[in-house]
Amino acid sequence: MLAHQQHQNVSELASLNWPLIKKLNFSQQLDHKEIVSLRKLHEQTLVIEKHQDFLSQNNIRNQFIVINQGWACRYSTLSNGNRQLINFYLPGDIINPYTIAATNGTHSVFSITSLYISPFDQEALQQLLTLSPKLDSLYKQMICAEEAMLAEHVVRVGRRSAYQRTIHLLLELYQRLDIIGHTQQNTFNLPLTQELLADMLGMSIVHMNRTLHRLRDEDLIETQSNKISLLDIHKLEQLAEYQGILLDTKLAAQG
Amino acid sequence: MLAHQQHQNVSELASLNWPLIKKLNFSQQLDHKEIVSLRKLHEQTLVIEKHQDFLSQNNIRNQFIVINQGWACRYSTLSNGNRQLINFYLPGDIINPYTIAATNGTHSVFSITSLYISPFDQEALQQLLTLSPKLDSLYKQMICAEEAMLAEHVVRVGRRSAYQRTIHLLLELYQRLDIIGHTQQNTFNLPLTQELLADMLGMSIVHMNRTLHRLRDEDLIETQSNKISLLDIHKLEQLAEYQGILLDTKLAAQG
DNA sequence: CGCTAGGTTGAATACGCTCAAAGATCGTGG
DNA sequence: CCACGATCTTTGAGCGTATTCAACCTAGCG
Numbered sequence: 001m002l003a004h005q006q007h008q009n010v011s012e013l014a015s016l017n018w019p020l021i022k023k024l025n026f027s028q029q030l031d032h033k034e035i036v037s038l039r040k041l042h043e044q045t046l047v048i049e050k051h052q053d054f055l056s057q058n059n060i061r062n063q064f065i066v067i068n069q070g071w072a073c074r075y076s077t078l079s080n081g082n083r084q085l086i087n088f089y090l091p092g093d094i095i096n097p098y099t100i101a102a103t104n105g106t107h108s109v110f111s112i113t114s115l116y117i118s119p120f121d122q123e124a125l126q127q128l129l130t131l132s133p134k135l136d137s138l139y140k141q142m143i144c145a146e147e148a149m150l151a152e153h154v155v156r157v158g159r160r161s162a163y164q165r166t167i168h169l170l171l172e173l174y175q176r177l178d179i180i181g182h183t184q185q186n187t188f189n190l191p192l193t194q195e196l197l198a199d200m201l202g203m204s205i206v207h208m209n210r211t212l213h214r215l216r217d218e219d220l221i222e223t224q225s226n227k228i229s230l231l232d233i234h235k236l237e238q239l240a241e242y243q244g245i246l247l248d249t250k251l252a253a254q255g
Numbered sequence: 256m257l258a259h260q261q262h263q264n265v266s267e268l269a270s271l272n273w274p275l276i277k278k279l280n281f282s283q284q285l286d287h288k289e290i291v292s293l294r295k296l297h298e299q300t301l302v303i304e305k306h307q308d309f310l311s312q313n314n315i316r317n318q319f320i321v322i323n324q325g326w327a328c329r330y331s332t333l334s335n336g337n338r339q340l341i342n343f344y345l346p347g348d349i350i351n352p353y354t355i356a357a358t359n360g361t362h363s364v365f366s367i368t369s370l371y372i373s374p375f376d377q378e379a380l381q382q383l384l385t386l387s388p389k390l391d392s393l394y395k396q397m398i399c400a401e402e403a404m405l406a407e408h409v410v411r412v413g414r415r416s417a418y419q420r421t422i423h424l425l426l427e428l429y430q431r432l433d434i435i436g437h438t439q440q441n442t443f444n445l446p447l448t449q450e451l452l453a454d455m456l457g458m459s460i461v462h463m464n465r466t467l468h469r470l471r472d473e474d475l476i477e478t479q480s481n482k483i484s485l486l487d488i489h490k491l492e493q494l495a496e497y498q499g500i501l502l503d504t505k506l507a508a509q510g
Numbered sequence: 511c512g513c514t515a516g517g518t519t520g521a522a523t524a525c526g527c528t529c530a531a532a533g534a535t536c537g538t539g540g
Numbered sequence: 541c542c543a544c545g546a547t548c549t550t551t552g553a554g555c556g557t558a559t560t561c562a563a564c565c566t567a568g569c570g
Contacts, residue, residue, distance in 0.1 A: 074406070076406075076407075076410045076414075078410075078414060078415070078496060079496055082414040083414070084409060084410040084413040084414040086406045086409050086410065087406075096399070096402075098395070098396075098399045099399045099402045099403055099406070101399075101501070102396075102399045102400050102402070102403035102500060102501050103403045103406060103407060103498070103500065103501075104498045104499055104500065104501050105498070106407075106410075106498050107403075107406060140353070141353075141357075144351070144353045144354045144356075144357045145357050147351075147354045147357070147402065147405070148354055148357035148358045148362075150402070150405050150406065150409065151329070151331075151341045151342075151354070151358060151362060151405065152331075152358060152361075153409055154339060154341050154405065154408055154409055154412060155331045155333075155339040155341065155361075157409060157412050157413040157457070158339040158412040158456075158457030159331075159333060159337040159338070159339040159457055160333070160337075161525080161526095162525080162526070193547085193548060193549090194548075194549065194550095195548080201413075202412070202413030202414055203526070203527090204526070204527050204528075205548090205549085206526085206527075206528080206529095206550085206551085207525085207526050207527070209549065209550060209551085210526090210550090210551090212549095213550080213551095225535090241333060241334055243358070243359045243360070243361050244359055245357060245358065245359065246356070246357045246358075246359050416557080417557080417558070448515085448516060448517090449516075449517065449518095450516080458558070458559090459558065459559055459560075460516095460517090461518085461519085461558085461559075461560080461561095462557085462558050462559070464517065464518060464519085465518090465519090465558090468518080468519095480567095
């Protein structure tokens, strides 16, 4: 995975505190004008306490939301109490309220940690993309990457063993966090309980615990409080057949 | 589920032989001009034989593809031979080659039956959406619905029993096929082997067989050759907690 | 008529679940 | 600063859903 790129000046460097801008800049270096337009999406900021269902059937306000800090997730709960997490929203990710709404009220979005977010209108985004073909292309690329991760999640949950699933998810999180500079060496902050991990991977808490234990025993991971270290990424990638998502693809354009 | 809508004249009626147009017209009635623009996406048509990997790492041509007839699927194969289907492409669906590419070559698209397809350039689509806000909105709605179905697929595979999974998928297929007029009463053509169904739902062929058998024993479904009938949709929806996807949502606009 | 792909059935096994209970950790208030 | 409660983690044991292996059946097609 690539090292972080260089930047021109202090003002732009400060803009990279906005993880969305940092993420897009990682894909393809942004110029001053593009950074300025992207900052406009962050004009409004607000805080959401942790453990809140802040987006569901009841309170959809037709605004897009970019995560500036913290983790959230989309999930669905079945009548027997079973919960399945669908995806994580990490800093720099954009929540499209219409995909939540399209499921007829069965999906909600939940703040795993406290959140700093910026809601914005769809028109603001649309305008920005219309004015800059490069941002338009990068945005589409981002959507494709998200779709691809969701597709990989299906494969993970459908056909991988609990052991592989766990490794695969950890590697994906590592890759995503690395892009926004949220890793130190092979270590990153993982604000998930084993219950959340289990609900993401479609397994029980007990088995999640045993799987993590096994990974620790095998010296593949190390955990302390909320920190997790991947001790042998190459081996983990082989074990889980992790290929990675093309987040910085050189593909021409997307739709 | 809604009845099919009325149409103005013979020419437009003929256009509804193109399932993409029929599907969009189902969401929101199209006028003559919109139908004409959509027909332009169908200028080129070609046939693909069944059981072909016609889109994979090797042969991505950066063209979008609309399915006019037949079924295809996106899938991934693991090194142990396990295969997971990610989604079905039915008539009227559009394949975005960039989402396939974003998975770094792990996903391919396969023709389940022989196919009639129309490839088109992304620019053609872009132009059409720029000129018509209504089509733009409908297209985004379609993308959201697809994303929502993929998300529901995660839930299905992750947290539902084999029995519920099977029912849930059958209901979703029924809903999608109904929109393009590919159902007769509660019956539709299901060109899937039990192996494909099993690979879609993350289960073994043997268990797929037993589950279908149980559904037949319980008088919930009836099969003959490739036809399947859902004998009590209401009960099936309850059993699987099927909520349906909002394919004809009245939501304002999407991104 | 025989081949092949797909469907069906039985039996043994296993992966992961449920139930249950005991530790550990963290935040909070006394 | 300690104690307490709540949440999260860990461990054991029994069980069940779904898998694997293996064989046989059926239908369609050359």
